[in-house]
Amino acid sequence: MKLKSIIGILLILLSIAGMYFWETKYRKEMIFTKVLAAAADIHEGDIATEDSFKEISVSPESLVSGYLTSEDKDMLLGKECVFPIKENGQIFYGSFEDAKTKEDDGMYDLVLPGEWIYLKDLGLDKGVPALIYYVPSGEYIGRYEVRSVKAGEYVEIRCPLDDYLSMVSSASGGSCSLLLISDK
Numbered sequence: 001m002k003l004k005s006i007i008g009i010l011l012i013l014l015s016i017a018g019m020y021f022w023e024t025k026y027r028k029e030m031i032f033t034k035v036l037a038a039a040a041d042i043h044e045g046d047i048a049t050e051d052s053f054k055e056i057s058v059s060p061e062s063l064v065s066g067y068l069t070s071e072d073k074d075m076l077l078g079k080e081c082v083f084p085i086k087e088n089g090q091i092f093y094g095s096f097e098d099a100k101t102k103e104d105d106g107m108y109d110l111v112l113p114g115e116w117i118y119l120k121d122l123g124l125d126k127g128v129p130a131l132i133y134y135v136p137s138g139e140y141i142g143r144y145e146v147r148s149v150k151a152g153e154y155v156e157i158r159c160p161l162d163d164y165l166s167m168v169s170s171a172s173g174g175s176c177s178l179l180l181i182s183d184k
Helices: 002-030 069-077 161-170
Strands: 031-037 053-058 079-081 096-098 107-113 129-133 140-151 156-162 178-180
Touching: 002 156, 002 178, 031 069, 031 156, 129 156, 156 161, 161 178
Parallel strands: none
Antiparallel strands: 031 053, 079 096, 107 156, 129 140, 129 178, 140 156
16 A cells, blocks of 8 residues: 555656646747747848847747748848837848848038138038028028038038039139028
8 A cells, every 4th residue: 555655646746747847848849939039129221130139939829921030040130121120029031131222312422611601600410401592692502411510611411413513603603602501
């Protein structure tokens, strides 16, 4: 009778140990699939780096079609995100593509010398749009992004070459117009 009791206690202990290991380790490995996920929010246009991804376990019913695993991470590095992906969102084929080079938009970073500018202390900041007018006629030339400013010396703007050449001919040509630059 004692032998049966010992065997019964051993079987109970083995079944408890088996359930513990099943719940803590084996079930996750056998049922869940490890997939590649976003380590943090990834925005459209972000370039994939080593820190962009992590591995998570997902149940079969939660798998996204075309999911990627950690073995696929190297093929994504340096590629551009096509659409926003939230943290822990699964990464799949088509969510990243080769980074596109910026197309030539016909714009150039060009300098307007201080002697062309009507007001010397403009209060302009880099990256803000500036409205440019001819003085004294008040004719509107256009709206351009300010690239850099050195008060009284120059203003660098991003504009089409034709507009810049028009400003050059007006400021240094026969009409002697100056340029009024405003942020409003």
